[in-house]
Amino acid sequence: MGALSHIRVLDLSRVLAGPWCSQNLADLGAEVIKVERPGVGDDTRHWGPPFVKDAQGQDTAESTYFVCINRNKRSITVNLSKPEGQEIIRQLVLESDVLIENYKVDDLAKYGLDYASLRQIKPNLIYCSITGFGQTGPYAHRPGYDYIVQGMGGFMSVTGEADGFPGGSPQKAGVAIADLFTGMYASSAILAAVIHRDRTGEGQMIDMALLDTQVAMMANVASAYLSTNEVPRRWGNTSPIVVPYQTFPTSDGWMIVAVGNDSQFRHFVKVGGEDHLADNPRFSENPLRVQHRTELVPLLEAMTRKKTKAQWISLLDEHGVPCGPINNMKEVFANEQVQARKLAISVPHDTAGTMKLVASPIRMSATPTEIRTAPPTLGQHTDEILREYLKLDSSAIEALHKHGVV
Template identity: 55%
Template sequence: MSDSNTGPLKGLRILDLTRILAGPTATQLLGDLGAEVIKIERPGAGDDTRSWGPPYHKDADGQDTSESAYYLSVNRNKHSVAIDIEKSEGQALVKQLLASCDVLVENFKVGGLAKYGLSYEQLKEGFPRLVYCSITGFGQTGPYAPRAGYDYLVQGMGGVMSVTGEADGQPLKVGIAIADIMTGMHASVAILAALRHRDATGQGQQVDLGLLDSTVSWLANQGMNYLVSGKAPGRLGNAHPNIVPYQVFETADGHIILAVGNDSQFAKFCGFAGLGDLVSDPRFATNRARVAARNDLVPMLAGVIAAKPTAHWTAGLEAVGVPCSPINTIDQVFADPHVQAREMVVEMEHPLTGLPVKMIGNPQKYSATPVSYRKAPPTCGEDTVDVLSNLLGLPTDEIERLRDSGVIG
């Protein structure tokens, strides 16, 4: 792990007024790529997720600290500055910081920052080069714009839950807050596109991201299946709507995922499984036929697969070029030698305890400008004095006055 900033976004400065998950996901990604991220937090409280535990980071005695794993997951490579933006002097400090920033990212409800003088409309004339990214549940326009947005609700409203779960069971959410995370990913891409436009023209702009829009966008083939056919897809459990066999099967000692993507792979699978007769059967010879005959084919395969252990199928099918995998628990994921070789777990020294904290690594690999892990997720207000003195040039007595008056923490 390198302490130096070698990322491609070195020199970019972001003012981060986000909390929870979608916004922090975007700003952590940009921070990993070298951007300097200044996270503004409420004095004494900070990001809501700091208390979203257990589990929490532990001290040398094995006791819980105040820093939750949830907060740690999306807040590295950031400087925490505790400013009360409800106070006029706090608002003034934010504007002073903006003078040296390229980007502001916020996830307040629509219009929520206007009462603090920090909306895009209030800032755009004074900061014409500013890229102002707003992340909300439903975007800045439309009938739902005033509503608060929550990942779980949006997974339901956006159709994801209607295609997730067993056919005869309840609709299910994805096991992680995927709507938040994907919106954060979209936000990071949108910010970079807006910066490219700014650098070419000198013109900043507002970037408008909504959780629902993002979720609808990644309905992907399922959404297109409806748009083309006019028929809303339903839940198929672990099966695929357009490919067969492409699902979970029970083995003698567990489960596998069999992902036969084409007719050649089906022939190879059948050869390995001792089912060569199926290849010439017109009911199963092509994927189109197999989809139509799903209810006949799958039980036949299930009986054969259940007779052998997982290792028999994963090793044997890999050898003949048929996609197949075990279903790992999360502890097995992080023990996987490939995941370890790809450095998907990194350690950073936590500022509160001085002890290492394991974090999920950034998946982006660069040959010339690798990501850097420069700063562990900060405690609330950890960098207030440093940023205000070094970036704004405020003297010590002024910083103390602001702290005494509750403007900063």
């Protein structure tokens, strides 16, 4: 039994931050009921290509985006614009511990599905709302998108090549980090709220905002500004205070070299057959290398291009120089450590046959995470949920389908 096997989550969220949160809870054992729009479903079901392929190599209707954030869930389709659909949600709330939603501020109030309304029928409900800018403030009613928030929250101001270098400009992350971190913070908040409820019997509202999360995760960068009033700037893949501490090209790809002291620098250039660089008075000590980086780095790049990535990693590891590859995803899943940790898993799926997913990174000795079911097809569990929790018979369920309620 998972650590959260006693918890039921009603998930009205779509796209990334909310589903990422509920998937974390599901991996830990919670039962998650995913509520989707009839006939359409979560927006990310249609975000492709790429789509998951079946055993014959043909595309299924399952987008790779959707499946990465919706395993271990059951899907029910409910039309929230209909009073009968709203009543289904209220009945499911009575059977649930947690509700997660990411509608615009006040959108659910018109259906009587906001926290103020639902707490009247379930006082101990834990209600987690995820929005771009939170429930208060002048931006509360603005739609929030990860890309915009990465810019507004300062992340892009310190990400990308420095001004004056080729390609120097602000850069977003390769994945939606504001969404993902908000989902992780929301998971933690919900777990804290569950503990509080178990101790006191009191439910509560959780107000999560992408912008709040993005500013908070700036960590030492934000702290440095608040302490000094100096605006941090972009340094790309280099360090402002250590050289060489950056990416380098090899004959067949890229690697990272993180030289932390003068001895490591000497080993680095010796392995590359350029011992003289360590004896050069402009490069012999780190402060000098920082001062003369524009002269030194091109010489090091010419050196690193003479060997393959694998050759460099092996030689530098042998000589104690911190280094690592920059792997593409094929190389990631071929890596022996990734394979040893079993980060790629396969689960049976109704349309794909077998679906490959990334395992949860959470490792617990007593209550391990478990991938119990593949991401659901749209409305896959509608009828069984209506029977199980609302005690409806076949004729009542058929009527709901006929009238477009589910």
